[in-house]
Amino acid sequence: MLPKKWVLVPALFLAAVLAVTACQPPAAPPATESVAKILTVGYTTSQTGSYNVSSTRQVNGLNLWMKEVNDAGGIKLSDGTVITFTGESYDDESNKDRVQELYTRLATEDNADVLISPYSSGLTAAAAVIAEQYGKVMITTGAASDATYKEGYTQVFQAYTPASRYLTGAVDLLAHVDPSVKRIAFVYENDKFSTDVVTAAKDYAESLGYEVVLFEGYDSATTDFGPFINKIEATSPEALMGGGHFQDGSTFARQIHEKGVTAGFFALLVAPPEPDFADLGGAALGVIGPSQWEPLAAFTPESAKEAGLEWFGRTGEEFVAAYVAAYDEEPSYHSIGGYVAGVILQKAIIDADSTDPAAIRKAMDALDVLTCYGRVKFDTSAEAHGLQIGHDMVYIQWQEDDAGSLAKQVVWPLEGATAETLYPKP
Amino acid sequence: MLDFIVASLADGLLLGFVYGIAAMGLSLIWGVMDVINLSHGSIMALGMFGIYFAFNDWGLHPYLTLVLVAGAGLLLGILIYSAAVHRVIDAPHLSTLLATFSVDMILIGIGTALLSTSPRNVDFTLGSISLGPITLPWVRLAAALAAILVAALLHLFLYRTRSGKSIRAVANNRAAAELMGIPSSRVLALSFGLGTMLATIAGALISTFFPFTVLAGGAYQLRSFVICVLGGLGNPLGALIGGLILGGLEGIIPAFMETSWVPVVEFILFVAMLLVRPAGLLRSKT
Numbered sequence: 001m002l003p004k005k006w007v008l009v010p011a012l013f014l015a016a017v018l019a020v021t022a023c024q025p026p027a028a029p030p031a032t033e034s035v036a037k038i039l040t041v042g043y044t045t046s047q048t049g050s051y052n053v054s055s056t057r058q059v060n061g062l063n064l065w066m067k068e069v070n071d072a073g074g075i076k077l078s079d080g081t082v083i084t085f086t087g088e089s090y091d092d093e094s095n096k097d098r099v100q101e102l103y104t105r106l107a108t109e110d111n112a113d114v115l116i117s118p119y120s121s122g123l124t125a126a127a128a129v130i131a132e133q134y135g136k137v138m139i140t141t142g143a144a145s146d147a148t149y150k151e152g153y154t155q156v157f158q159a160y161t162p163a164s165r166y167l168t169g170a171v172d173l174l175a176h177v178d179p180s181v182k183r184i185a186f187v188y189e190n191d192k193f194s195t196d197v198v199t200a201a202k203d204y205a206e207s208l209g210y211e212v213v214l215f216e217g218y219d220s221a222t223t224d225f226g227p228f229i230n231k232i233e234a235t236s237p238e239a240l241m242g243g244g245h246f247q248d249g250s251t252f253a254r255q256i257h258e259k260g261v262t263a264g265f266f267a268l269l270v271a272p273p274e275p276d277f278a279d280l281g282g283a284a285l286g287v288i289g290p291s292q293w294e295p296l297a298a299f300t301p302e303s304a305k306e307a308g309l310e311w312f313g314r315t316g317e318e319f320v321a322a323y324v325a326a327y328d329e330e331p332s333y334h335s336i337g338g339y340v341a342g343v344i345l346q347k348a349i350i351d352a353d354s355t356d357p358a359a360i361r362k363a364m365d366a367l368d369v370l371t372c373y374g375r376v377k378f379d380t381s382a383e384a385h386g387l388q389i390g391h392d393m394v395y396i397q398w399q400e401d402d403a404g405s406l407a408k409q410v411v412w413p414l415e416g417a418t419a420e421t422l423y424p425k426p
Numbered sequence: 427m428l429d430f431i432v433a434s435l436a437d438g439l440l441l442g443f444v445y446g447i448a449a450m451g452l453s454l455i456w457g458v459m460d461v462i463n464l465s466h467g468s469i470m471a472l473g474m475f476g477i478y479f480a481f482n483d484w485g486l487h488p489y490l491t492l493v494l495v496a497g498a499g500l501l502l503g504i505l506i507y508s509a510a511v512h513r514v515i516d517a518p519h520l521s522t523l524l525a526t527f528s529v530d531m532i533l534i535g536i537g538t539a540l541l542s543t544s545p546r547n548v549d550f551t552l553g554s555i556s557l558g559p560i561t562l563p564w565v566r567l568a569a570a571l572a573a574i575l576v577a578a579l580l581h582l583f584l585y586r587t588r589s590g591k592s593i594r595a596v597a598n599n600r601a602a603a604e605l606m607g608i609p610s611s612r613v614l615a616l617s618f619g620l621g622t623m624l625a626t627i628a629g630a631l632i633s634t635f636f637p638f639t640v641l642a643g644g645a646y647q648l649r650s651f652v653i654c655v656l657g658g659l660g661n662p663l664g665a666l667i668g669g670l671i672l673g674g675l676e677g678i679i680p681a682f683m684e685t686s687w688v689p690v691v692e693f694i695l696f697v698a699m700l701l702v703r704p705a706g707l708l709r710s711k712t
Contacts, residue, residue: 048542093543190686216684221645223636226437227680227688234430234681247545251637258554258563279549 035081036074039355041066041345042088042112042136044102044127046119049094050220053246053276054334055119058142060327061338062116063087068314068322069346078353085342092118099126107134113355114139116341119334120245121145121163121193128156137360139344140386141337145193149379149387157364157378158388159341163193166290167201167241169393170267171208173288173412174239177423181265183213185237187228187252188269189244190217197269198242213237222248225255232261243268250280257283264424273396275330278406284398285406286425291396292333293373295320296410296418304370313343316372340373397422429559431681438677439670440566443573444631446669448646449653450580450662451624457660458597458617460519461511464526466650467643468533469622473499473629474638475537478546488550489568492630499626503619511618512611537640545637569631576627577666580620584662593617597660652696658706667707 043062046055066085069075074084088110090102099118106112107130115131117124117140124143131138132153140148141159144166149158174181184205188198195217202212213235218228232240240256240263243249249271256266257280265288271277272289297316304311314322319339323331331339345360347369352359368377368390377390395412399422409419448470455463473495480491510529514521552564584590595603596613604610629643636642653672657664672692679688699706 048538048544050545052542052544218685223638223642224441224676226441227434227677227685230430230434230437230677231680233433234427247637251547255563258551258561260554260556260561 035079037081037083037355039083039085039113040088040111041085041114041116041342042103042106042110043116044090044092044099044106044118044123046094046123047091049092050245050247051094051119051123053274054142054270054332055094057274057332057334058119058338059089061323061331061335061340062342063338064323064326065339065342065346067326069342075346075349077349077355081355083349083355088112092123094120094123096123096126099123100130103127103130104134107131107136112136113357114345114360116338117141117143119143121148121196122191124148125192128153131155135357137357137364139341141341142334143193145196146384146387147192147196149384152382152385154385155361157344157386159337159344159373159376159391160292160388161391161393162387163196164200166197166269166393167267168204169395169412170241170288170290171201171205171210173267173395173421174265175208176412176414177265177421178238181238182209182211183235183237184210184239184241185214185232185235185263186212186216186242187214187225187232187240188217188242189220189222189248191220191244194242194244194269201241218248220244220248223251225252226259228252229255229259229261232256232263233259237263239263239265239267241267243271245269246271246274246276250277253277253287254280254283262424266425267395272398273408274332274334278398281406285400286397286422288395288397288411288421290393292391292393293336294333294394294396294408294410295330296408297374297394297416299370299372299374307370307375309368309370309375311371312347312369313371319372336373340371340376343371343373344376427681431678432558433560434677434681435674436560436562436677437566438673438675440562440570440673441676442670442673443570443666444628444669445646445649445653445673446657446666447573447576447624447631448628449650449657449665449669450577451621451628452647452650453654453657453659453661453665454624455618455621456654458593459511459515459614461515461522461526461618462519463618463621464523464647465506465530465533466621466625467645467647468530468537468640469499469502469625470629470632470643470646471537471638471640472502472533473626474633474642475541475546475640476626477630477633478548478638481548481550488548488630488634489572492572492627495626495630496623499623500619502626503622504615506622507615507618512615515614534640541640543639543641545639547637548633550634563635565634569634572627572631573666576624577662580624580662583620589613589616593620649692652692654706655696655699655704656707658708661706661708664706664708 045059070084074082092098115136115138119142121143124140125148132155138156144160144163146162146164186198188194249268267288272287273291301311348360348363352363365380375390379387379389396408397411398406399409401407411421452466476495477488480486510525554561554563592608592613596610600610653668657668
């Protein structure tokens with residue numbers, strides 16, 4: 001028989017070991033290794049052609065977003081994946097045929113994970129077909145035409161307020177500044193976007209009792225607006241609305257000014273919100289333009305809370321400062337359009353917690369958020385999937401500041417206005 | 427309605443003077459040497475860009491720069507003739523057509539590569555003048571006056587100078603002119619240069635009131651064809667009159683139908699003239 005201590009000591013030792021072991025915290029699971037993933041964002045830019053000015057600003061905004069996200073370390077998913085972004089782009093020459101070729105290349109050869117649209121509704125319509133065909137999520141920006149979202153697409157999501165709501169606010173503004181006005185003329189670029197805008201505005205104006213005295217389109221390449229201006233003078237409208245894109249709109253404004261046409265209310269698409277519009281000098285004074293966004297717009301986390309919405313991203317002030325620092329120019333709404341396309345993508349990936357295209361699409365469908373650009377929410381019905389239904393236009397007018405220089409002021413809606421409307425147009 | 431028609435006609439006629447200058451250039455080359463200069467439009471665009479860079483980059487007054495642009499157009503035309511047209515001048519028409527087409531493609535290619543196809547503006551204004559129902563920008567009035575002056579100088583050159591008479595002689599009968607001691611090759615080069623000079627002048631004037639791109643000359647080249655047929659080949663006065671007719675039509679037609687119908691009417695007129703009076707309103711006089 002063994003001595004008692006020969007049994008007791010080992011037993012006590014064993015018990016101690018067991019006790020200590022039991023008190024140890026469970027071993028931590030092995031650390032998740034960060035997996036870096038680079039998402040390719042494919043898009044085209046109009047480096048040449050008539051859309052150059054607006055497209056450049058759009059791409060500047062997108063690139064600013066991409067740099068910010070990457071510099072901040074990317075998007076971290078719950079499984080440890082860290083997403084950063086790289087852009088793949090080509091010059092579409094402001095040409096629809098080139099867009100189709102290039103987006104096909106982006107989708108097939110370059111294997112872009114997500115697509116961002118080119119600038120303009122016409123080019124975007126061409127790109128949307130490709131995105132849908134190859135099952136790539138595409139966020140459209142710089143593209144307001146409603147028609148693209150009535151095609152039954154499921155991959156395409158619109159950042160801009162649709163064309164059908166572009167000029168209806170201008171009609172409301174007109175009614176506010178001078179209820180006695182009854183005669184409106186529409187002279188517009190004969191392209192998809194502009195035609196959609198003025199058709200909706202005409203219908204709205206007529207529903208409010210206005211008489212449309214002239215409704216005529218001009219070819220996109222028009223440089224001589226003399227015949228149209230003579231027709232405008234002959235029909236004596238009290239308000240003139242229309243235009244198209246930057247080049248034709250600014251030429252139209254210049255020639256209207258040269259001819260001394262006296263319509264008291266003059267609203268043009270696209271061109272007036274561009275900072276370059278001020279280069280027209282006296283021709284720009286008093287011209288009104290609808291804008292998707294202005295630097296003066298004050299969307300903040302506080303305003304989101306008041307509206308009962310989730311806030312995401314930077315404030316407008318922060319965006320403006322970052323844009324000016326990066327590009328040494330004031331951002332236009334085309335700039336923030338490119339930026340918010342990236343913000344929308346970023347939020348969708350975070351909400352989906354995945355880069356799976358189906359999960360991103362689902363997250364986009366559920367999105368309802370306030371950003372520095374305004375509210376973003378998409379129609380999820382089969383008839384108009386992807387149409388932007390959360391965002392509203394603001395209306396600017398060029399006015400002289402105290403120093404006599406031209407400056408943009410927000411004149412509508414009243415709750416966002418920074419100045420009274422200058423009426424009649426000088 | 428009357429005010430509208432008067433205003434439209436005035437606008438159209440002012441523009442017609444500039445169209446006339448552009449067409450004169452094409453008509454002169456066509457009439458003298460039976461060459462259709464397909465680079466006419468791109469040379470007009472060069473005139474536009476000449477004013478653009480002189481005004482925007484160097485701050486030179488557009489009307490003063492016009493003289494420099496005209497000189498450059500003359501030299502360019504002599505160069506194009508020497509390099510591309512001279513060797514095929516006696517070949518079938520297709521050869522000269524292809525030669526000038528090639529020059530056109532080269533100019534457009536270089537222009538697109540260096541300048542892109544983005545629109546440009548010469549932000550030059552002289553204000554407007556109101557005459558009753560008509561308000562006319564001074565730049566258009568100035569362009570019309572410049573066009574009249576150029577047409578008058580061209581007429582004086584062709585009818586009052588030895589070189590001008592040589593041009594008319596070569597246009598009339600090249601072989602006979604050679605026998606008279608006129609160096610026909612040099613005369614043809616000068617004629618081509620005069621034609622391109624007129625094209626650059628027209629482009630320069632247009633740049634003071636319309637935006638333009640490297641490709642902008644094409645539309646004016648088409649109009650120049652119509653005007654040449656209207657006015658008569660090789661007849662500068664005919665080209666000016668043809669320009670006024672076309673400009674007047676472009677001003678008046680929108681009074682009665684949508685502006686999109688203007689090119690349709692213009693080219694119906696073109697075909698009608700070819701059928702009814704192919705020699706033009708004023709027959710060739712060069």
